[in-house]
Amino acid sequence: MVRVDGSGGSNSLINVRGLGKTYSRGGEQIHVLQALNLDVEQGEFVAFMGPSGSGKTTLLNLLGGLDVPSAGSITVAGDEVTSMSRSKLTQWRARHVGFVFQMYNLIPVLTAFQNVELPLLLTNLSKAQRRQHVETALAVVGLSDRVHHFPRQLSGGQEQRVTIARAIVSDPTFLLCDEPTGDLDRKSADEIMELLLRLVKEYNKTVLMVTHDPLVAARADVTLHLEKGVLVEAGRQQTVTSGGAR
Amino acid sequence: MKFFSLIRANLFRKKIRFVLTIGSFAVALFLFGVLAIVKNAFSGGVDIAGADRLMVINRTSIIQPLPIAYADKIRRIPGVKELTYSNWFGGVYQDERNFFPQFAIDVDNQRRVYPEFDIPEEQWQNFVKDRQGAIAGAAIAKRFGWKVGDKIPIKGTFLGGIWDFNLDGIYHGTRQADDETQFWFQWKRFEEQVPEQFKGHVGWYAVKVDHPDDALRVSKAIDTEFANSPFETHTDTEKQFAAGWVKQFGNIQFLIMAIGGVVFFTLLLVTGNTMAIAVRERTAELAVLKAVGYSDRFVLFFVLFESLFIALLGGVIGLALAELFTLSGDPTHGILPFFVLPVKAIFMGLIVAVVVGAASGIIPAIGAMRLRVVDALRRV
Numbered sequence: 001m002v003r004v005d006g007s008g009g010s011n012s013l014i015n016v017r018g019l020g021k022t023y024s025r026g027g028e029q030i031h032v033l034q035a036l037n038l039d040v041e042q043g044e045f046v047a048f049m050g051p052s053g054s055g056k057t058t059l060l061n062l063l064g065g066l067d068v069p070s071a072g073s074i075t076v077a078g079d080e081v082t083s084m085s086r087s088k089l090t091q092w093r094a095r096h097v098g099f100v101f102q103m104y105n106l107i108p109v110l111t112a113f114q115n116v117e118l119p120l121l122l123t124n125l126s127k128a129q130r131r132q133h134v135e136t137a138l139a140v141v142g143l144s145d146r147v148h149h150f151p152r153q154l155s156g157g158q159e160q161r162v163t164i165a166r167a168i169v170s171d172p173t174f175l176l177c178d179e180p181t182g183d184l185d186r187k188s189a190d191e192i193m194e195l196l197l198r199l200v201k202e203y204n205k206t207v208l209m210v211t212h213d214p215l216v217a218a219r220a221d222v223t224l225h226l227e228k229g230v231l232v233e234a235g236r237q238q239t240v241t242s243g244g245a246r
Numbered sequence: 247m248k249f250f251s252l253i254r255a256n257l258f259r260k261k262i263r264f265v266l267t268i269g270s271f272a273v274a275l276f277l278f279g280v281l282a283i284v285k286n287a288f289s290g291g292v293d294i295a296g297a298d299r300l301m302v303i304n305r306t307s308i309i310q311p312l313p314i315a316y317a318d319k320i321r322r323i324p325g326v327k328e329l330t331y332s333n334w335f336g337g338v339y340q341d342e343r344n345f346f347p348q349f350a351i352d353v354d355n356q357r358r359v360y361p362e363f364d365i366p367e368e369q370w371q372n373f374v375k376d377r378q379g380a381i382a383g384a385a386i387a388k389r390f391g392w393k394v395g396d397k398i399p400i401k402g403t404f405l406g407g408i409w410d411f412n413l414d415g416i417y418h419g420t421r422q423a424d425d426e427t428q429f430w431f432q433w434k435r436f437e438e439q440v441p442e443q444f445k446g447h448v449g450w451y452a453v454k455v456d457h458p459d460d461a462l463r464v465s466k467a468i469d470t471e472f473a474n475s476p477f478e479t480h481t482d483t484e485k486q487f488a489a490g491w492v493k494q495f496g497n498i499q500f501l502i503m504a505i506g507g508v509v510f511f512t513l514l515l516v517t518g519n520t521m522a523i524a525v526r527e528r529t530a531e532l533a534v535l536k537a538v539g540y541s542d543r544f545v546l547f548f549v550l551f552e553s554l555f556i557a558l559l560g561g562v563i564g565l566a567l568a569e570l571f572t573l574s575g576d577p578t579h580g581i582l583p584f585f586v587l588p589v590k591a592i593f594m595g596l597i598v599a600v601v602v603g604a605a606s607g608i609i610p611a612i613g614a615m616r617l618r619v620v621d622a623l624r625r626v
Contacts, residue, residue, distance in 0.1 A: 066537060066619045087541060094539020101623065105534045109255040119538045121248050166538070 001039075002046055002222045004231040008039025013077055013174065013206055014063065015039055020071035020229075021058050032058050034229035036072070040174075043204040045197065047217035050226035056210040057178055059226065063208060064097045064176045065089045077173055094122050098167030102179035104159040106151040112138065112162045113147045119170045137165040140203075141195060157188030164195060174206035175199070181216050193219045249548075256528075257552060264556070267520050271560020271602075272567065274513045275595050279568020281502045282591035286423070298458045299359065300465055301487040302451040305478035309334075311447035312477050320453060323467045325460035330355035331448035333436055337400035337409060339390070346386045348400065348429040350436030359454050362420050369394060369415025377435050380411035383426035384418045392416075400429075405440060422586055452484070510602055517606035521553050525610040532614050533622030546615035550607045557603020558596070565595045 001008075006017060016038035023030045032055040040046055048056045061067040063074060065081050074081045076096060084092060106115045116137055120130045138144055141161040151159055160180060167175050177196065181189035193216055199205040200221075209220060217223045225232045258264060302320065304310035314331070321329050335348035353374050357363070365373075365381060373379040382392055392398065396413045411431055419426050437445060455464050465481040472479045482490065525532070532545055540548075569587050 061620050064537070090536065090539055090541050093537065099534075099537050101534075103530075105530055105623070107252075107255070107531050107534070109259045110252070114251055114255070118252070118535070121252070122539050127248070 001041060002044055002224070002233070003039040004037055004224060004233055006037035006039075008037075011041075012039040013042045013044075014208075015075040016063070016072065017075075018072035019059075019062065019069050019074065021055065021062065021067070022070040031229055033062075033069070033226075036230055038224075038231060040206060040208065042206055043200060044222065045200045045207045045220045046209065047220035047223045048208070048210045048226060048231075049212070049214070049217050049223055054226040055229060056226055060176050060178055060208065060210050064099060065093050094119060094170070096173040098170070098172040098175040100160070100163050100167050100175060100177040100180045102182040104151070104156075104163045104183075106159055106162055106166075108151050111148050111150055112143060112154070112165075115151070115162055116165045116169050118166060123170065133169055134165075137169040138162075140168065140199075141165045155188070156184050157191055160184065160188070160192050161195065164192070164199075168199065168203075168205070174208060177207060177209040179210055179212065181211065181213060189213070189216060253548070253551065253555075256548075257555065260524075263520065263524075267517060267556050268560040268563065270513060270516055271557055271599060272564040274509050275561045275564025275599055276567045276571075277509055277564075278506055278595050278598065279565050279587055279591065280571060281506055282595070283568065283572055283585060283587050285502050286588050286591065287585050298455050298461065299484040300453040300455060300461060300468070300481050301484055302453060302468055302479050302481045303449075303487075305469075305480040308450065310477075311444070311449060312451065312479065314446050314448055316451065316472065316477070316479070317448075319471060320451060320468055323464060323471065325455050325457075325464040325467070326453055327456045328355060328358045328454040329451055330359040331433070331451045333433065333447075333449040335400075335405075335431075335436070336403045338403060339398065339400050344390070346389075346427050346429055348431070350433040351430045352433050356430070359452050362424055363417045364420050365415050365417045373414035373432075376412055376414055377432060378410060378412050379414040379432065381415045381417055381430045382413055383428045384416055385426035386429060387413075387416045389427075407439075409439075423588070453481075510598065514602055514606050517553070517557070517602065518609065521549070521607050521610045522613075524552070525549055525614050529617065529622045532617055533619045536617065536619045537623075542615045545617070546611045549611035549614045550604065553607025553611070554600060554603040557599045557606070561596055561599025561603075564599075565592055 003012075008015060016036060019033055019036040019038075020031065021033040023032060036059070048059065050056050058067065062069050063076075065084070069082055072082070079092065079096075081089070081092065107118070110118075113134055116134045117130055120133055123130075125133065135144070135147070138147055141164050143158060143161050143165065146154060146158060146162075149158075151162070154162065160183075164175075164180075175196075180196070181192050184192060196207055196209070197219060200207055207220075209216075211217050222233065302312065302316075304312055311333075317329055317331060320326060330352045332352065333350040335350055337348050338344070339346070357365075357370070369381070373381055380398060382398075387393070392413055394413055394415060398411045398413055400409045400411065401407075402409055409431075417426070417428075418424075433448070453464070453468070455461055461483050465483070468481045469479050532549075535545060535548075536542070565587070569592075572585055572587050
């Protein structure tokens with residue numbers, strides 16, 4: 001169950017304690033996140049909302065090991081991320097985190113297959129094993145018939161599906177989605193949300209998502225608002241409160 | 247190998263830019279190769295000149311003769327192993343533009359002093375027996391389509407008349423840079439046909455010493471022997487003689503280094519700029535690679551490899567074109583007989599290409615390595 005008061009147990013997948021992030025800008029200290037606590041369990045789907053500049057993306061970057069906090073700690077599946085060196089953090093990201101960006105960020109000169117294969121090139125899997133993993137991931141996102149297409153030959157929704165396939169191909173511990181539907185029309189956005197929900201329900205994936213769209217956020221188990229650098233629980237879906245865990 | 251598709255896709259991302267960048271390297275290395283060929287053409291004689299051979303010329307000038315009687319006196323000087331002599335002929339074959347050096351040679355000693363020129367024994371023996379015989383270098387024979395048995399008429403310049411020669415043999419150099427453009431005939435025939443006032447004289451002596459260490463002592467001994475005579479001598483090692491010849495053309499080395507330096511510095515700026523643009527436009531992609539787990543070091547080598555690959559491929563193409571350029575032969579038709587791209591220059595060119603490739607790629611590569619994912623994605 002998602003908690004923001006620091007009362008979660010150590011058996012949570014993600015434990016964030018006293019997290020702070022401060023930027024210096026023109027000699028001024030900007031406290032983006034302040035003593036933030038968060039506990040997320042395996043298989044939960046959490047949406048973060050908040051006004052621009054409230055620190056949503058900063059929080060996601062910290063959770064994904066892309067940035068280092070000014071204070072506090074983040075522990076994921078028992079590993080304290082905040083104490084890792086830069087190179088350790090890179091290895092940790094490869095094993096544990098799947099990223100989905102708003103602008104897809106696919107490599108335009110690689111096919112869908114090659115884009116999805118990228119994280120697997122860092123593993124010891126054989127070529128045949130990599131092929132099998134990539135085909136499975138593309139099948140999960142419904143793009144088995146677009147394997148050899150380049151990004152420019154795909155629609156926005158399809159590109160985002162490839163990004164999701166790339167994020168799940170190495171079976172990471174959790175997915176971080178930064179405005180995954182921000183660049184899509186409503187229909188495509190709905191399809192992407194259906195896909196993310198399916199990953200949570202059918203594959204027990206943990207998804208942490210930043211969004212500006214209340215309709216999108218409403219699809220998640222829990223919506224948390226970032227206000228003045230701290231998280232406030234804004235809404236828990238019916239299934240969550242009644243189901244306990246979700 | 248598993249990263250091959252990623253590397254290949256990036257290399258061919260902008261095909262026109264890829265081709266132009268490789269082209270700029272190829273042109274620069276072609277120029278480097280041509281400069282090396284020209285330098286070698288001037289100094290090739292110096293590089294391969296025997297350290298154990300001395301050239302004895304008239305102290306006034308090489309165009310002044312020396313008495314044939316000096317031969318025995320020089321042979322008696324301690325340290326002298328072999329001796330031969332030659333005369334410049336300076337004839338014209340068909341047209342004045344068909345320049346090649348012709349020498350009247352001493353058939354008894356030529357091969358002892360110049361063992362690097364290889365001639366089939368049978369051909370040599372035919373030449374020795376044939377007063378009208380001649381031996382041509384392989385390059386000059388190829389240039390004019392001569393074969394053994396051909397009659398070759400050469401018009402004398404300062405001696406006048408048409409001199410008919412029978413081509414008895416063709417010599418080959420045993421080293422890459424050996425001069426294969428010479429044309430030899432018997433000194434005795436030359437002696438028979440020159441006017442009375444020229445008889446009993448040679449153009450120069452070539453002396454082989456027992457050991458290169460003896461060269462200076464023997465040189466001094468020869469010049470001392472003929473000091474204060476009507477025909478004073480000036481003796482140098484063949485290397486010094488060839489170097490003195492090259493000096494007449496000015497400081498070729500400096501000229502080549504200056505031009506080469508400017509070209510490569512310009513190339514460095516152009517390629518460095520190209521690589522910087524290539525990295526800049528891929529900022530988000532490099533950030534994504536890092537986000538999904540590619541290390542900083544991988545990104546560094548990824549960018550650097552691209553730069554090195556372009557440099558090396560362009561370098562190989564440029565040097566291959568320079569080598570092709572030499573296949574058509576010396577464009578001066580004989581003035582630059584050592585018109586080859588030395589193997590040393592090929593290696594040097596490749597090293598230069600790699601160094602320029604690394605130098606132009608290292609700054610963008612370090613920039614890519616230091617790239618912070620968060621900053622890069624925010625910029626996009």
